Amino acid sequence: QQPVQSPQAVILREGEDAVINCSSSKALYSVHWYRQKHGEAPVFLMILLKGGEQKGHDKISASFNEKKQQSSLYLTASQLSYSGTYFCGTELGSNFGNEKLTFGTGTRLTIIP
């Protein structure tokens, strides 16, 4: 069951904020966030586990809404280096995960000076 990401693409000026959403129609156990630059490997950002937690480092943070089966990635005061395609990977499960990560179609973020 592929998660749905929104928006598909966004263009920001340096210093602006962005929110990327990842939704599932089934119960989520964990959500993994990655950023991929063109021609490079996806780079791990963070994992959120079932429990509605929020994580963050520097100006990138994420939340996990268990009731809505949704995770959101927040990028504040965006920098040029934040440009790339952001993918969420979701693992289904209620009491434990099914150990299968399914990635969304990605959100392309472009930061302009």
Place this chain on the structure above:
Amino acid sequence: EAGVAQSPRYKIIEKRQSVAFWCNPISGHATLYWYQQILGQGPKLLIQFQNNGVVDDSQLPKDRFSAERLKGVDSTLKIQPAKLEDSAVYLCASSLGTSSGNTIYFGEGSWLTVV
């Protein structure tokens, strides 16, 4: 710490030919994954190994794709015969344990073009 190593980085073949990709995971990582990423899409899991056993290969086109992980370390993904729609980046990844709560580290990928 060395990352996930893959080779070759780029390969161009004609349809119906065969190709093989090699992957060396991060040392100590028990789980190894092969993903297929078509341009503009998210990575799609082809096969997942736990040590040298297959955990999930439900999305592997077994009539043309095969993969093995001998001795629970390196892995090889083979396509024979290749089709035009196999043009994609093949990403190898590894994690300490299963994907449940564990970080998955990706290699730089092997770019395949089938003409």
